[in-house]
Amino acid sequence: MEQALTYLQQHREEHLQELNDFLKLKSVSSLSEHKQDLRDTAQWLKEAFHRAGLETVEVIETAKHPVVYAEWLGAGPEAKTILVYGHYDVQPVDPLHLWETEPFEPTIRDNKLYARGASDDKGQTFMHVKAVEAMLKTEGKLPFNVKFLVEGEEEIGSPNLDTFVEQEKDRLAADVLIISDTPMLEKGKPAICTGLRGLAAIELKLKGTKGDLHSGLYGGAVQNSLHALVQLLGTMRNDSGKIMVEGFYDGIEELSTEEKESIAALGSGDDSMKAEVGVDELFGEPGYTARERTWIRPTLEINGLFGGFQGEGVKTVIPAEATAKITCRLVPGQDPIDILEKIEAHVKANTPPGVTVETERHDTGKPFAAPVTDEAFAAAARAYERVYHTEVAYTRMGGSIPVVETFDTQLHIPIVLMGFGLPSENFHAPNEHFHLENYDKGLETILAFWDEL
Amino acid sequence: MEQALTYLQQHREEHLQELNDFLKLKSVSSLSEHKQDLRDTAQWLKEAFHRAGLETVEVIETAKHPVVYAEWLGAGPEAKTILVYGHYDVQPVDPLHLWETEPFEPTIRDNKLYARGASDDKGQTFMHVKAVEAMLKTEGKLPFNVKFLVEGEEEIGSPNLDTFVEQEKDRLAADVLIISDTPMLEKGKPAICTGLRGLAAIELKLKGTKGDLHSGLYGGAVQNSLHALVQLLGTMRNDSGKIMVEGFYDGIEELSTEEKESIAALGSGDDSMKAEVGVDELFGEPGYTARERTWIRPTLEINGLFGGFQGEGVKTVIPAEATAKITCRLVPGQDPIDILEKIEAHVKANTPPGVTVETERHDTGKPFAAPVTDEAFAAAARAYERVYHTEVAYTRMGGSIPVVETFDTQLHIPIVLMGFGLPSENFHAPNEHFHLENYDKGLETILAFWDEL
Numbered sequence: 059m060e061q062a063l064t065y066l067q068q069h070r071e072e073h074l075q076e077l078n079d080f081l082k083l084k085s086v087s088s089l090s091e092h093k094q095d096l097r098d099t100a101q102w103l104k105e106a107f108h109r110a111g112l113e114t115v116e117v118i119e120t121a122k123h124p125v126v127y128a129e130w131l132g133a134g135p136e137a138k139t140i141l142v143y144g145h146y147d148v149q150p151v152d153p154l155h156l157w158e159t160e161p162f163e164p165t166i167r168d169n170k171l172y173a174r175g176a177s178d179d180k181g182q183t184f185m186h187v188k189a190v191e192a193m194l195k196t197e198g199k200l201p202f203n204v205k206f207l208v209e210g211e212e213e214i215g216s217p218n219l220d221t222f223v224e225q226e227k228d229r230l231a232a233d234v235l236i237i238s239d240t241p242m243l244e245k246g247k248p249a250i251c252t253g254l255r256g257l258a259a260i261e262l263k264l265k266g267t268k269g270d271l272h273s274g275l276y277g278g279a280v281q282n283s284l285h286a287l288v289q290l291l292g293t294m295r296n297d298s299g300k301i302m303v304e305g306f307y308d309g310i311e312e313l314s315t316e317e318k319e320s321i322a323a324l325g326s327g328d329d330s331m332k333a334e335v336g337v338d339e340l341f342g343e344p345g346y347t348a349r350e351r352t353w354i355r356p357t358l359e360i361n362g363l364f365g366g367f368q369g370e371g372v373k374t375v376i377p378a379e380a381t382a383k384i385t386c387r388l389v390p391g392q393d394p395i396d397i398l399e400k401i402e403a404h405v406k407a408n409t410p411p412g413v414t415v416e417t418e419r420h421d422t423g424k425p426f427a428a429p430v431t432d433e434a435f436a437a438a439a440r441a442y443e444r445v446y447h448t449e450v451a452y453t454r455m456g457g458s459i460p461v462v463e464t465f466d467t468q469l470h471i472p473i474v475l476m477g478f479g480l481p482s483e484n485f486h487a488p489n490e491h492f493h494l495e496n497y498d499k500g501l502e503t504i505l506a507f508w509d510e511l
Numbered sequence: 512m513e514q515a516l517t518y519l520q521q522h523r524e525e526h527l528q529e530l531n532d533f534l535k536l537k538s539v540s541s542l543s544e545h546k547q548d549l550r551d552t553a554q555w556l557k558e559a560f561h562r563a564g565l566e567t568v569e570v571i572e573t574a575k576h577p578v579v580y581a582e583w584l585g586a587g588p589e590a591k592t593i594l595v596y597g598h599y600d601v602q603p604v605d606p607l608h609l610w611e612t613e614p615f616e617p618t619i620r621d622n623k624l625y626a627r628g629a630s631d632d633k634g635q636t637f638m639h640v641k642a643v644e645a646m647l648k649t650e651g652k653l654p655f656n657v658k659f660l661v662e663g664e665e666e667i668g669s670p671n672l673d674t675f676v677e678q679e680k681d682r683l684a685a686d687v688l689i690i691s692d693t694p695m696l697e698k699g700k701p702a703i704c705t706g707l708r709g710l711a712a713i714e715l716k717l718k719g720t721k722g723d724l725h726s727g728l729y730g731g732a733v734q735n736s737l738h739a740l741v742q743l744l745g746t747m748r749n750d751s752g753k754i755m756v757e758g759f760y761d762g763i764e765e766l767s768t769e770e771k772e773s774i775a776a777l778g779s780g781d782d783s784m785k786a787e788v789g790v791d792e793l794f795g796e797p798g799y800t801a802r803e804r805t806w807i808r809p810t811l812e813i814n815g816l817f818g819g820f821q822g823e824g825v826k827t828v829i830p831a832e833a834t835a836k837i838t839c840r841l842v843p844g845q846d847p848i849d850i851l852e853k854i855e856a857h858v859k860a861n862t863p864p865g866v867t868v869e870t871e872r873h874d875t876g877k878p879f880a881a882p883v884t885d886e887a888f889a890a891a892a893r894a895y896e897r898v899y900h901t902e903v904a905y906t907r908m909g910g911s912i913p914v915v916e917t918f919d920t921q922l923h924i925p926i927v928l929m930g931f932g933l934p935s936e937n938f939h940a941p942n943e944h945f946h947l948e949n950y951d952k953g954l955e956t957i958l959a960f961w962d963e964l
Contacts, residue, residue, distance in 0.1 A: 088824040150826050156722060214824060241728070255727060259825045268789025269609060272939040273812050274708060274910025275694070277840050278752075278804035279784060281794035284813040285748055292745035295738055297863065299731075331732060336721025341734035341865035351731035359726050360737040361828050362819035367836055371541040371667060372712045372873045373603050374838050374911075375814050375939055383820055385827050387730050410750065412794040420825045457727025458827075486725040486828055 059505050062192035066501050074171070074494075076106065077184050078164040080146075081173040085180075087123055087147035087214045096123040096210045099146050103208055104128075106184075110191035112206070120218035123147060123210030127229070130190065131203045138511070139203040141232035143465070144183030144239065145212035148175035149486045156488035169494045176492040177479040182238035183208055185478070185497065189504040201508065205232055209461070212239075215257055215421025216460040223464050232471055234434040234511070239459055240477035241485075242496070243451040244330060248442040248503070250435060251475035252317075253353070253427030253454035254462055256388035258397045259420035262290070262405060264365075264380045266413045271376040280376060281412025284365045287380040290415065293408045294358060294401075299342045301358045303404045311391035311427075313354060320452055321349060334482050352456035357387045358401075385421075387456060394422035423460025432472035434511065441507035442476070445499050457485075476507070512958050515645035519954050527624070527947075529559065530637050531617040533599075534626040540576055540600035540667045549576040549663045552599050556661055557581075559637075563644035565659070573671035576600060576663030580682070583643065584656045591964070592656040594685035596918070597636030597692065598665035601628035602939045609941035622947045629945035630932040635691035636661055638931070638950065642957040654961065658685055662914070665692075668710055668874025669913040676914065680921050687887040687964070688918055693930035694938075695949070696904040697783060701895040701956070703888060704928035705770075706806070706880030706907035707915055709841035711850045712873035715743070715858060717818075717833045719866045724829040734865025736833040737818050743868065744835060746861045747811060747854075752795045754811045756857045764844035764880075766807060773905055774802060787935050805909035810840045811854075838874075840909060847875035876913025885925035887964065894960035895929070898952050910938075929960070 066073070085099040086092040100117045107115040107128040115128040126146065131139075151161040151174050159165040164173035171181065186206070193200050207230060209219050223230060240251035266283040267276075296302050313321070327349035328340055342351040351357075365380030367373035386397055402417050409415050430452060439450040455475070465473055478500035484490045519526070538552040539545040553570045560568040560581040568581040579599065584592075604614040604627050612618040617626035624634065639659070646653050660683060662672050676683060693704035719736040720729075749755050766774070780802035781793055795804040804810075818833030820826035839850055855870050862868050883905060892903040908928070918926055931953035937943045 088826065089822060149828075150820070150822060152820070152822070153723070213827075257727075257827070259827075266790065269937070269942070270606070270940045271788060272910060272937075273810070273814060273838060274710075274805075274840055274908065275934060275938065276784070276788060276805060277812050277909055278808055278810040279793050279795045279801040280788050280790060281752075281792075282812050284816045285744075287816070288741050288744040288813070289748075289750055291738075291741045295742075297742055331729070335724060335729060335733050337719065337733060337865060339734075339865055340732050341863075342732045348732040352727075352729060355731055357726070357731040359730050359735050359829060360741070360819065361726060361826055361830070362821050363737045363740070363833065364817045364819075364821050365815070366813065367603070367605070367815035368817050368834075369542060369603060369605070372836065372838060373541065373814055373939070374666075374710070374712075375602075376812060377814070380816065381821075383825065385726060385825060387727055412790060412792055455727065456730055457725060481728060484722070484725075485728065486826070487723045489722070 059509050061196035062505055063502060065192045065196045066188065073188050077181060080180050080184055081164040081175055082162050084162050085147045085210060086150050087211050088150055096147060100124040100126050100210060103146055106187055107206065110187050111194035112190065120222060122218055125219070125222055126208045128206040129204065130200060132199055133201060133203045137202050139205060139232040141205045141207065141230060141235045142186045143235060143237045144186065144208045145179045145210065146183065146208050147210040147213050148180065149213050153488060158489055170491040171494055172489060172491040174490050176490055177483045178485040178490065179212065179239045181492045181497065182478055185500050186238065186504060189501055205230065212459065215259070215423050217421065219461045220464045223461065223468050227468050230469060232469070235465055235469065235471055235473045237459065237462070237473065237475050238477045240455045240475045241479045241481045242477065243324065243453055245480055246446065247448060247451055248446050249451040249453040250430065250438055251453050251455045251477065252430050253390065254425060255456055255458050256392065256394055256425035257385060257421055257423040257458040257460060258388060258394035259385040259422070260398055260401055261418045261420060262382045262384065263416045264413045265378060267376065267378045270378050273374040273376050276376055281410065282376045283380040283413055284377055286410040286413040287365065287382055289410045290405065290408055291360060291382055294404065298344050300344065303358065303400050305400050306356065306358070306397070309391040310389055321353065324349060324451060353454035354389055356389050356392055359385055361385055387458065388425045390425045390427045392425060394424060398422065423458045424463035426463040426466060427454070428466060428473060434472045434474050437510035438474045438476050438507055440510045441503050444506045445503045512962050514649040515958055516955060518645045518649050519641065526641050530634060533633050533637055534617045534628055535615050537615050538600045538663060539603050540664050541603055549600060553577040553579050553663060556599055559640055560659065563640050564647035565643065573675060575671055578663070578672070578675055579661045581659040582657065583653060585652055586654060586656045590655050592658060592685040594658045594660065594683060594688045595639045596688060596690045597639065597661045598632045598663065599636065599661050600663040600666050601633065602666050606941065611942055623944040624947055625942060625944040627943050629943055630936045631938040631943065632665065632692045634945045634950065635931055638953050639691065639957060642954055658683065665912065668712065668876050670874065672914045673917045676917050676921050683922060685922070685924055688922065688924055688926045690912065690915070690926065690928050691930045692912055693908045693928045694932045694934045695930065696777065696906055698933055699899065700901060700904060701899050702904040702906040703883065703891055704906050704908045704930065705883050706843065707878060708909055708911050709845065709847055709878035710838060710874055710876040710911040710913060711841060711847035712838040712875070713851055713854055714871045714873060715835045715837065716869045717866045718831065720829065720831045723831050726827040726829050729829055733829060734863065735829045736866055737830055739863040739866040740818065740833040740835055742863045743858065743861055744813060747857065751797050753797065756811065756853050758853050759809065759811070759850070762844040763842055774806065777802065777904060806907035807842055809842050809845055812838055814838055840911065841878045843878045843880045845878060847877060851875065876911045877916035879916040879919060880907070881919060881926060887925045887927050890963035891927050891929050891960055893963045894956050897959045898956045
């Protein structure tokens with residue numbers, strides 16, 4: 059392990075340059091204009107695996123963006139096998155004007171690497187490749203077999219990966235699954251994540267009059283699609299932040315006393331969140347702390363809203379069409395399809411007069427939570443503690459990694475969510491970045507984890 | 512008059528070609544990128560007045576877009592003077608994809624001239640120029656003096672014209688003011704408009720967190736600016752369409768029994784409006800017909816709403832900013848500044864937690880209504896009846912011509928609102944057009960009006 063660490067230190071600049079090349083590729087999975095960029099990124103990754111010393115690497119087509127699979131099975135059939143999951147796709151970059159430097163031109167400022175995907179999840183996936191490379195280049199072998207599954211559809215809800223995992227479960231067979239796509243609790247405080255929220259996305263398109271109208275000639279006498287949308291959306295959440303879609307909270311699993319206490323022991327998280335997001339007051343479902351609201355309670359959020367005139371000044375128009383984009387974050391006990399059905403029923407029951415509403419379902423992902431009883435978790439905890447010199451926190455994450463629930467039900471192996479990002483690193487937002495301190499410590503932690511395992 | 516009519520018939524194609532040149536100029540007053548187009552249009556108009564035989568023509572700068580003033584005073588100081596008001600600016604053209612032909616490439620289909628401004632108001636202003644030209648070219652003179660005031664800021668609420676009219680009221684002195692910028696009641700049924708709604712425009716900008724956030728990591732624990740905007744806007748109108756801004760309906764003037772009866776005699780207008788806008792059900796303030804809602808009741812309409820992700824698919828983001836553009840149409844007894852103050856107070860009192868709201872005032876225009884007792888109205892009615900062979904309707908218009916109220920208070924002359932457009936001609940909307948039947952009959956009506964006067 060010492061040799062591998064030295065190798066990583068000696069090749070640090072070169073590796074960061076390589077990571078830059080990875081980050082420059084515009085692998086925005088939700089936008090069809092980037093289809094080829096996704097393919098180019100998968101191809102780049104294939105070559106990166108080859109450079110790292112993994113001989114068997116395959117770019118596997120799916121209905122949308124390809125999966126990259128790599129393996130090194132040199133430890134033999136008796137040895138343990140580690141499966142690493144990551145994703146090479148990224149979120150869209152708009153609003154572009156809020157980025158201090160270009161999202162696809164990686165820049166280091168203040169020992170932080172700024173780029174879309176720097177933290178979520180190219181940077182963290184890359185670290186696992188480099189850790190394997192360090193071992194293979196210095197020791198010539200690993201003490202276990204390793205398999206990598208890196209997908210290009212995580213940010214759109216992994217629509218094709220469930221099927222892939224089901225079909226390829228023999229190939230993916232392993233003793234433990236490692237994922238680095240969850241944040242640490244805070245700077246200097248590593249975390250093992252024990253639960254993820256699920257996702258359910260839906261778009262509402264309202265249509266009123268056959269075309270936009272003059273607000274003088276018709277104003278007051280016809281339904282305005284924007285007012286109708288406001289009215290409809292207003293029925294979905296009450297003023298204190300509770301979701302009012304009927305049955306939305308049904309069936310949510312209670313936490314164990316142990317987990318409740320463990321979360322409570324971490325504090326409310328209110329102050330650090332206020333600082334991170336730059337507000338004086340938080341807001342959300344009454345009766346819960348910020349940490350509980352993001353970890354163990356579901357949400358319904360409008361992510362985009364538009365209709366009518368968006369130019370400067372005034373246009374006296376009654377817009378004929380209005381759109382809202384909505385996603386829900388779900389917790390164990392909720393099913394994404396069931397939630398989408400409930401929203402559709404709610405829309406139907408609450409459509410204002412004078413408009414029609416079409417709903418379009420988008421991504422879904424099931425929530426996940428699992429006990430941390432396997433010895434792999436203890437090994438991960440010891441590894442973190444060796445490098446960060448502090449006790450690891452057991453957390454949940456408000457975000458979603460949709461395929462995790464599928465891994466859980468298909469592979470039946472412990473899933474260790476050990477990430478190296480920080481909550482303040484602007485995942486999905488302008489100025490995403492990755493603290494290089496955690497790049498270095500993270501590489502060391504990965505090596506220590508193998509050592510402990 | 513017969514000679515003038517013959518002249519117009521003989522030069523019809525040439526004049527329509529000239530009108531096309533007028534319509535091709537992209538004089539969108541609300542967009543600063545068209546600043547030079549507005550100047551070019553004013554210049555074009557100056558030359559058009561010269562071609563028509565008006566010797567004194569002036570392009571007069573204002574703080575924004577220039578005014579074009581023209582006069583022919585050859586009838587001498589003893590003769591009556593007619594002042595014609597019109598505007599050469601137009602509304603924005605978006606959404607462009609809904610136009611069947613380009614908005615600034617005039618096209619005739621089915622005897623209708625399609626272009627932005629064809630009806631509102633370049634086409635109608637142009638008719639008055641051509642009517643004067645026909646007289647001057649055939650008779651060599653007019654039986655009265657004529658003055659033209661054509662502005663470039665009507666569609667943005669005439670911010671500089673009030674001052675201009677106040678300062679230049681001697682130059683504008685006249686016996687009657689004619690405006691063709693209001694619609695006929697319906698095809699074949701001409702109308703004299705006796706009242707216009709006023710306008711008050713305001714923009715709301717909400718700011719929540721310091722930047723867009725990951726909806727997984729923060730969702731549920733911070734205010735979402737789009738939800739907050741929905742909540743705020745939801746307080747402004749109730750579900751049946753009544754405006755809930757405190758004091759909004761205060762002080763509205765009661766109609767005279769005579770005018771109430773006259774409006775009632777024209778019918779509810781519901782069926783024709785349904786057909787025009789393509790809906791099965793109308794919607795609006797309870798207790799009023801479509802005609803009443805658009806003519807004598809005020810409105811508050813969201814004209815534009817936007818925030819967050821607008822691309823295809825999904826972006827799991829909590830948007831930091833959200834914007835709503837609002838305009839009100841006002842009726843006599845309401846004051847635009849007072850209404851803006853009431854909206855600002857309402858916003859302040861109803862700002863949801865976790866966001867701040869900035870309001871920006873835009874255009875205002877006072878409502879107008881006047882009795883039609885002057886003999887000029889009778890002359891206009893007879894002129895219409897000579898050409899259209901049907902009784903004229905006395906209407907109000909739901910739209911605004913902000914400067915009319917200023918003309919009223921500054922010039923103290925009868926204001927005859929005699930338009931030739933049809934309600935179905937898509938003013939302010941895609942596929943604006945002008946029925947050429949009313950171009951021909953309108954020219955004849957203008958000449959007949961002079962004859963009757």
